Amino acid sequence: MTRKAWTKGLAASWIVALAACGGGGNGGAGEDTGGEAGAAAGGDAAAPAVDPATAATIRGVVTYEGVSPTMTEIDMSEEPVCAEKYPTDRPMTEQVVSADGRLANAFVYVKEGLAGEWPAPAEPAALDQVGCRYDPHILGLQAGQTLLITNSDAVLHNINTQPTANRGFNISQPQAGMVSHREFSRAEVMIPVKCDVHGWMHAFLGIVDHPYHAVSLADGTFEIASLPPGTYTIEAWHEVYGTMSQEVIVGDSETAEVAFAYSADMASADVPMAEPLVLTHGPDDGHEAAHGAGNAGADR
Amino acid sequence: MDWSLPLNASTQGEAIDNLFWLIFWITVTAFVVVEAGVLWFLWKYRGRKGRQARYTHGNATAEVIWTTIPAVVMVFLGIYSGRVWASIRSSDSYPDDALTIGVMAKQFEWIVTYPGEDRMLGNADDFTIRNRFEIPVNEPVVVMLESEDAIHSFFIPEMRVKQDAVPGMTIPIWFEAIRTGEFQIACAELCGLGHYRMRARVVVHDPTSYEAWYDERSAEAFAAEE
């Protein structure tokens, strides 16, 4: 081979090598930074103006019929730092949190009927690890909104997310006070989160493209406010009992009441997990969640 | 830090420790002979004006001697170690009718499955506890070791027990505790970010307290299941 060919060949191989390492950084997962607010996704599109004069509200209650399964006490004896945080109130498992015929921890969100682009809020959604439990157990946030993860325990936790439509992450926080920031770029209902060091720790993240989501409280109630009036499909998701949806029409300044009635026999339902969400928007719809397309980097 | 092994807590540990200290004395002897020899030669044959080195290409007898002695020592160590290895790992060495406990290693916990009254795994009366390994003293125990994800390693230092847990394999190992007390399982194979903290409590009970613990735990496990 001639010298020129050698030189060109070597230069080409170096460029290829450098390009290969440059290509690793796209996708939704951001970095841990101190105190920085998350970047808004698609912030340039005009947010549909919600006129406060006509803004509507959807409110409701999630009920549960039947004998609630007993939750068991989590054995934290091998993690004294966490066990100490429960001197009287015992830590119980959280798959079904129900009392007096009400169901807590149902994720309720607007599935269909919204038009336009909704820029992610600047304020982060907070997920804390305290007493070796996630707080909250179910968290809703918007695509592009920063997820702020804190460790309030002086033990190692890792935050292992397993999405399918988003790029997941599995990061550690070995000390109390550590803070990490991440975000998800695509809507996905729901993303499981677990800690591998403490196998009982589970949480679920509901990522949607708009701010209209809520989680039912201990008394089963939820509220979604400041909606533009219109016709919507609302869906409720529960980790054991699955999904239910219904159509709600809400007029100017109206408050619509809905109820989701779960029952014990729904426990065998196939609970949709980590499903990418297909939103039906207006004519300028640019969203499409592809199943496992491209970005599923860290998960296999 | 003192230069001692942790206080032994198992039957096989005794044999392992004895072999360790035998090798220690053999290697220390070799160490002293060689290092003192080197230092002595460096001193005695240091270069001085007018000194002439001895012109020799070697000595066959010396070669034979210093080949044979290490070889004999190695043969001896091989035979001795082979016996100890067989006493721990040969299929005959495994106790019959031993208490069998299942240990499933996963990132980053040890899931321990205890048998029912039949002392065997695999039926409905088994129950599972996270990160607690409790056994009676002076009784051989067989551990059926598995892994859910990466390779981990089941290591109890005081018992001189170590076995890699390999996904896709169920590996039986056995040991017998000779004293009561509390110990830990430590993971001894890099398995991810939580490897440094993958530990479980080991409790060796005297027979009465073992019965009490076992009854209490299995009752709890089955009550919860209603």
Next chain:
Amino acid sequence: MATIVAEASGMPVLVVEHEMPFIRKYVFSTDHKVIGIQFLFFSLFFLLIGGLLAVLIRYQLGWPGKAIPGGGVLPESMAPQGIMLPEFYNSLVTMHGTFMVFFAIMPLLVGVYANYLIPLQIGAHDMAFPKLNMASFWISVPAGLMMMASFAVEGGAAGAGWTSYAPLSARPDLSGVSLGQQMWIVSLVVLGLGSILGAVNYVTTVINNRAPGMTWFRLPLATWALFISAILILLSMPVLSAAMIMLLFDQTIGTNFFLPAEGGQPLLWQHLFWFFGHPEVYILILPAMGFVSEIIANGSRKPIFGYHSMVFALIAIAFLGFLVWGHHMFQSGMNPALGMSFMISTLVISVPSAIKVFNWMGTLWEGNIQFHTPMLFAVGFVMLFVIGGLSGVYMASTPVDIYIHDTYFIVAHIHYVLLGGSLFAIFGAIYYWFPKMFGRMINDTAGKIHFFATFILFNLTFFPMHGLGMKGMMRRIYDPAQYEHLSEIQDTNTMVSIAAIALFGTGIYFLVLFFWSLFKGKKAPANPWNATTLEWQTPSPPRHGNWSELPVVYHGPYEYSHPDMDRDWLAQNERPDIVSPAHPELTDQVLAETGASEEPSPGTHTDGAG
């Protein structure tokens, strides 16, 4: 442009036609000496990187969870507010091992000295395949760049240990590392190709290009060791490359060689890796042993004691090295019967190493010992390698290995043989052949300071690790304090860390000394050590092509202190009429074989004119 033509006498002669441009002379050069020096700069750089990673590891172990001073420059994915994350720690231990084994020690031993020494020591103008030789260096460069770059990608650099056990290394969902692990694999496959190409050259050159009279048993032990190591590379490196490619496929295209879910076998990775890995560690020690033999013979002013035994020991170690790989897998879950067979072969392989140690002692015995810096490092090698070898006996015993496997006892062993052993020999080699390579001396007093500081700090750092292993401290753990049985050893870990950081300081001292000597060292004569082998019978540095007329060899490589001679050394190519009276028949034989005349031929003397 330089060409080799045959003269009427039949002796090959080098004809230099015109000056080469800078880039052909020093960058894309086919001259084995330039390539050797390129490898030297390449490996010293990676030695520095590997050392830096070790400092970070020791910082975490010495002061667990404390923010690293200046750690704020590290990204949050590695060390938020300077506090190291466990996943970054795993990458550090992985990359420290990787850089040190593949990019520092191996190229320092083989890439530098096989290239630099072989043609000079055997009396050849250059390697058999000079262009292939150039390729072997320039392939290594992108491999190194890719390995460095892997720190910057998402998920970070490889974090499954330098041994990269599957399934952890094959599954990003378990390790958290995806692209970084893939880059690690590709980099090593590329580097492996460079090693294989180099090895082809070394083997061919030693077999084919020896000067007249350079019989097999007149080869210097450095060449023997490098030759045998090259054979090891040829036989073992392809196995690693195959295993790496299989791992890459498991990671990327859905195969299941090592993943049990669809029928793969995690242990298969271990068998393949260690089938390469064990010969690899002999590749990392045999050349070192060769250099030590050169230097000890020279420093003692005596022939090496038991030259033939030394050669056979090298061959025995290399051969047996292929039969012991399972000793890395005693606790892996493989059939315990294999524990027996691998234990036997492992105990056996200690014997040829012991033979070598005794022969070095025999060389010192009744010598006239010169304590120049290379000699200090060579003797240091013997003293430290013995410790490393003896600690190996514990792990050879399968039942004892149950306890010490994957503990710091192993880490101590590794570093006694690789640092106390290989790196000390490398330092000795650098000091010894620096004058030849660069035409300048490294100041001997400064070198002695380097030696003593390194020797002391090395032992302070690594000897206590035997004790840490005895206490059951496992390898690759970010925070030993998490275990009760390790609660008392934190002070030891802190002391080790302080010594380790100081040891790194001695490395910096050495690099400064090295580069200072490149420019300001005293000018070196052709043969500053009064050595016998052929490379010392050329100018410092040698001309392109090494000799205008190839030397003729009349003697073995270590004819020091012959009683009938005035001076205490006899070069291999010196005239037969000054030969040792002990073997006159060999002289006549050589004269007959080579057809050399009794008259001195021009260009074979060490007069500096080449």
